[in-house]
Amino acid sequence: MIQISKLVQRIFDNNKGRDVPVLRKVYEIGYLYLTRGFGPGYYFDAGLSRSDRTMSFKKGFYGHKLYQKRVSQLNDPRYSKLPQNKLPEAALFKLLGIPAPRTFGHLCARKGLDMHGRPLRSGADLERFLSQEPIARFCAKEVEGWNGRGFVACDVIHGDTVPRLRLLGTDETISCSDFVTRYAQYAYHGNRILQEYIVQHPTMQALNPSSVNTIRMMVYQPEDGPPRAFGAFARIGRSGTLVDNVGAGGMWSVADIHTGRLGPGHRPKLESEFVTHPDHGSPIDGVFVPFWEEAKEVACRTLAAFPSTRYLGVDVALTDTGPVIIEVNNKPDYIDFAILEIPPQEALTG
Numbered sequence: 001m002i003q004i005s006k007l008v009q010r011i012f013d014n015n016k017g018r019d020v021p022v023l024r025k026v027y028e029i030g031y032l033y034l035t036r037g038f039g040p041g042y043y044f045d046a047g048l049s050r051s052d053r054t055m056s057f058k059k060g061f062y063g064h065k066l067y068q069k070r071v072s073q074l075n076d077p078r079y080s081k082l083p084q085n086k087l088p089e090a091a092l093f094k095l096l097g098i099p100a101p102r103t104f105g106h107l108c109a110r111k112g113l114d115m116h117g118r119p120l121r122s123g124a125d126l127e128r129f130l131s132q133e134p135i136a137r138f139c140a141k142e143v144e145g146w147n148g149r150g151f152v153a154c155d156v157i158h159g160d161t162v163p164r165l166r167l168l169g170t171d172e173t174i175s176c177s178d179f180v181t182r183y184a185q186y187a188y189h190g191n192r193i194l195q196e197y198i199v200q201h202p203t204m205q206a207l208n209p210s211s212v213n214t215i216r217m218m219v220y221q222p223e224d225g226p227p228r229a230f231g232a233f234a235r236i237g238r239s240g241t242l243v244d245n246v247g248a249g250g251m252w253s254v255a256d257i258h259t260g261r262l263g264p265g266h267r268p269k270l271e272s273e274f275v276t277h278p279d280h281g282s283p284i285d286g287v288f289v290p291f292w293e294e295a296k297e298v299a300c301r302t303l304a305a306f307p308s309t310r311y312l313g314v315d316v317a318l319t320d321t322g323p324v325i326i327e328v329n330n331k332p333d334y335i336d337f338a339i340l341e342i343p344p345q346e347a348l349t350g
Contacts, residue, residue: 010044019049028058037063046338060343067334070348074220075330076308083306083330086143086193092305093325099298100325104138104194105129107184120194121184123177130156130163130176137168137197140183144191148243152183153197168197169210169242198326201290201318206282211237211244214315214326215255215289217299218336221310222350227300230347231340234262234289235315239279251277252339253284260292266339295323302328311348 011025019025028048029040036059043049048058062070083089093100105114112120114129139153153168166173174182184192198212207213213236221227235244236251244250246268253262264273265284275285289295299314302325306312313332317324337344 007040010040010049015049018051020051025049028055032058032061033063035059036061037065039063042335042338045335047341057343060345061337062334062344064334067337067344068331070344071311071331074310074348075306079307079309080330083309083312083328084144086141086327089305089327090193090195093302096301096305098302098305098325099323101195101198104133104135104196106143107140107180107192107194109180109184112184121180123175123180126176126180127162131158135196138194139197140192140194142191143193147247148245149248150183150192151243153242154179169240198317198324199319201320203287203290204318207234207284207287208237208239208241208244208277208279208282210240211242211250212317212326213237213244214317215295216252216332216336217295217314217316218332218340218347219300219303219312219314220348220350221303225350227303229257229296229299231336231342232257232260232296233336233339234284236265236277236284239277251284254340255289257296260289260295262287262289290318291322298323298325306330 011022013019020028029043032043032048033039038061046061047053048061087106090100090103103115105120106112107120107126109121112125114120119125120129135156137153137155139151142150145151154165155168157164157166157173162176164173164175165179200212204213213234215232215234217229218231219227219229232255234253234255235246236253237244238249238251241249246252251265251267251274253265255262262284264275265277266273276283295316295318299316302314303309303312309330311330313329313336315326315328317326334344337347
């Protein structure tokens with residue numbers, strides 16, 4: 001909820017002459033809240049106070065309830081859990097030839113299995129697996145996690161006896177048994193998928209070296225005609241963090257959907273724009289995302305993996321050889337449309 005003092009300040013700020021008059025803002029905020037269901041914070045975040053935006057354009061944005069209703073029309077709720085669970089998601093990507101990180105197994109104290117069908121439930125199981133596989137680095141994700149929650153990555157140290165694990169981003173080295181005790185002992189939060197750690201393209205790594213910085217690609221399948229990518233933004237981590245998620249403190253930068261050129265960086269609840277990264281000064285504004293056309297094509301292709309699904313938010317990593325799908329979201333946050341300043345009524349029609 002936007003603070004009252006902040007709201008008053010934003011209402012009276014004319015945004016360097018680009019905004020509608022004060023009374024018009026008050027009217028629009030009230031009208032759009034009553035008819036579309038979103039509040040003043042969303043109104044300003046989506047740039048709807050600007051005078052060059054028509055009322056028809058502004059009415060094209062949805063509040064949470066209208067947005068969820070439209071998503072349910074596009075994506076059959078019966079299949080809603082399928083892309084939310086990383087295990088079937090990874091299996092579908094492999095089956096259909098969609099580029100994705102290699103999956104090593106499901107680490108779970110009760111029913112974990114590795115990629116060869118052998119148990120992966122204990123420290124001894126993990127030691128055996130890593131002793132037999134040439135894996136230098138891997139990551140572990142909660143099977144149904146979000147916003148980077150519970151993400152951990154490890155370097156595998158192959159010694160004379162048993163492999164040990166160095167937690168990425170720290171100096172801590174632990175045994176496989178300690179790793180399982182810490183991350184795979186509980187029925188829900190200990191339910192993890194083990195995958196290869198993506199080595200990203202130097203252009204993307206330069207945005208923030210400690211995190212894999214991905215592109216959130218919004219794709220839509222019209223009733224007639226091919227799927228299309230209608231909006232995208234880069235997600236950029238903070239210095240020292242492993243994840244790029246905005247919900248975990250990261251930044252975003254809107255990309256030109258035609259060229260892949262990034263705009264300035266932004267942070268939640270801050271009106272400032274960042275031409276360079278605020279932590280280390282790496283350029284953001286003006287950077288061109290590599291393999292842009294290929295990234296759009298493979299993001300659109302993911303729609304074919306999920307039954308009765310016409311709309312997805314696809315997280316794409318870029319490597320030296322092209323795009324890789326990290327995961328998909330069949331219920332992207334409606335805040336994404338405010339970030340992109342694209343009305344969903346326009347983007348999700350046809």
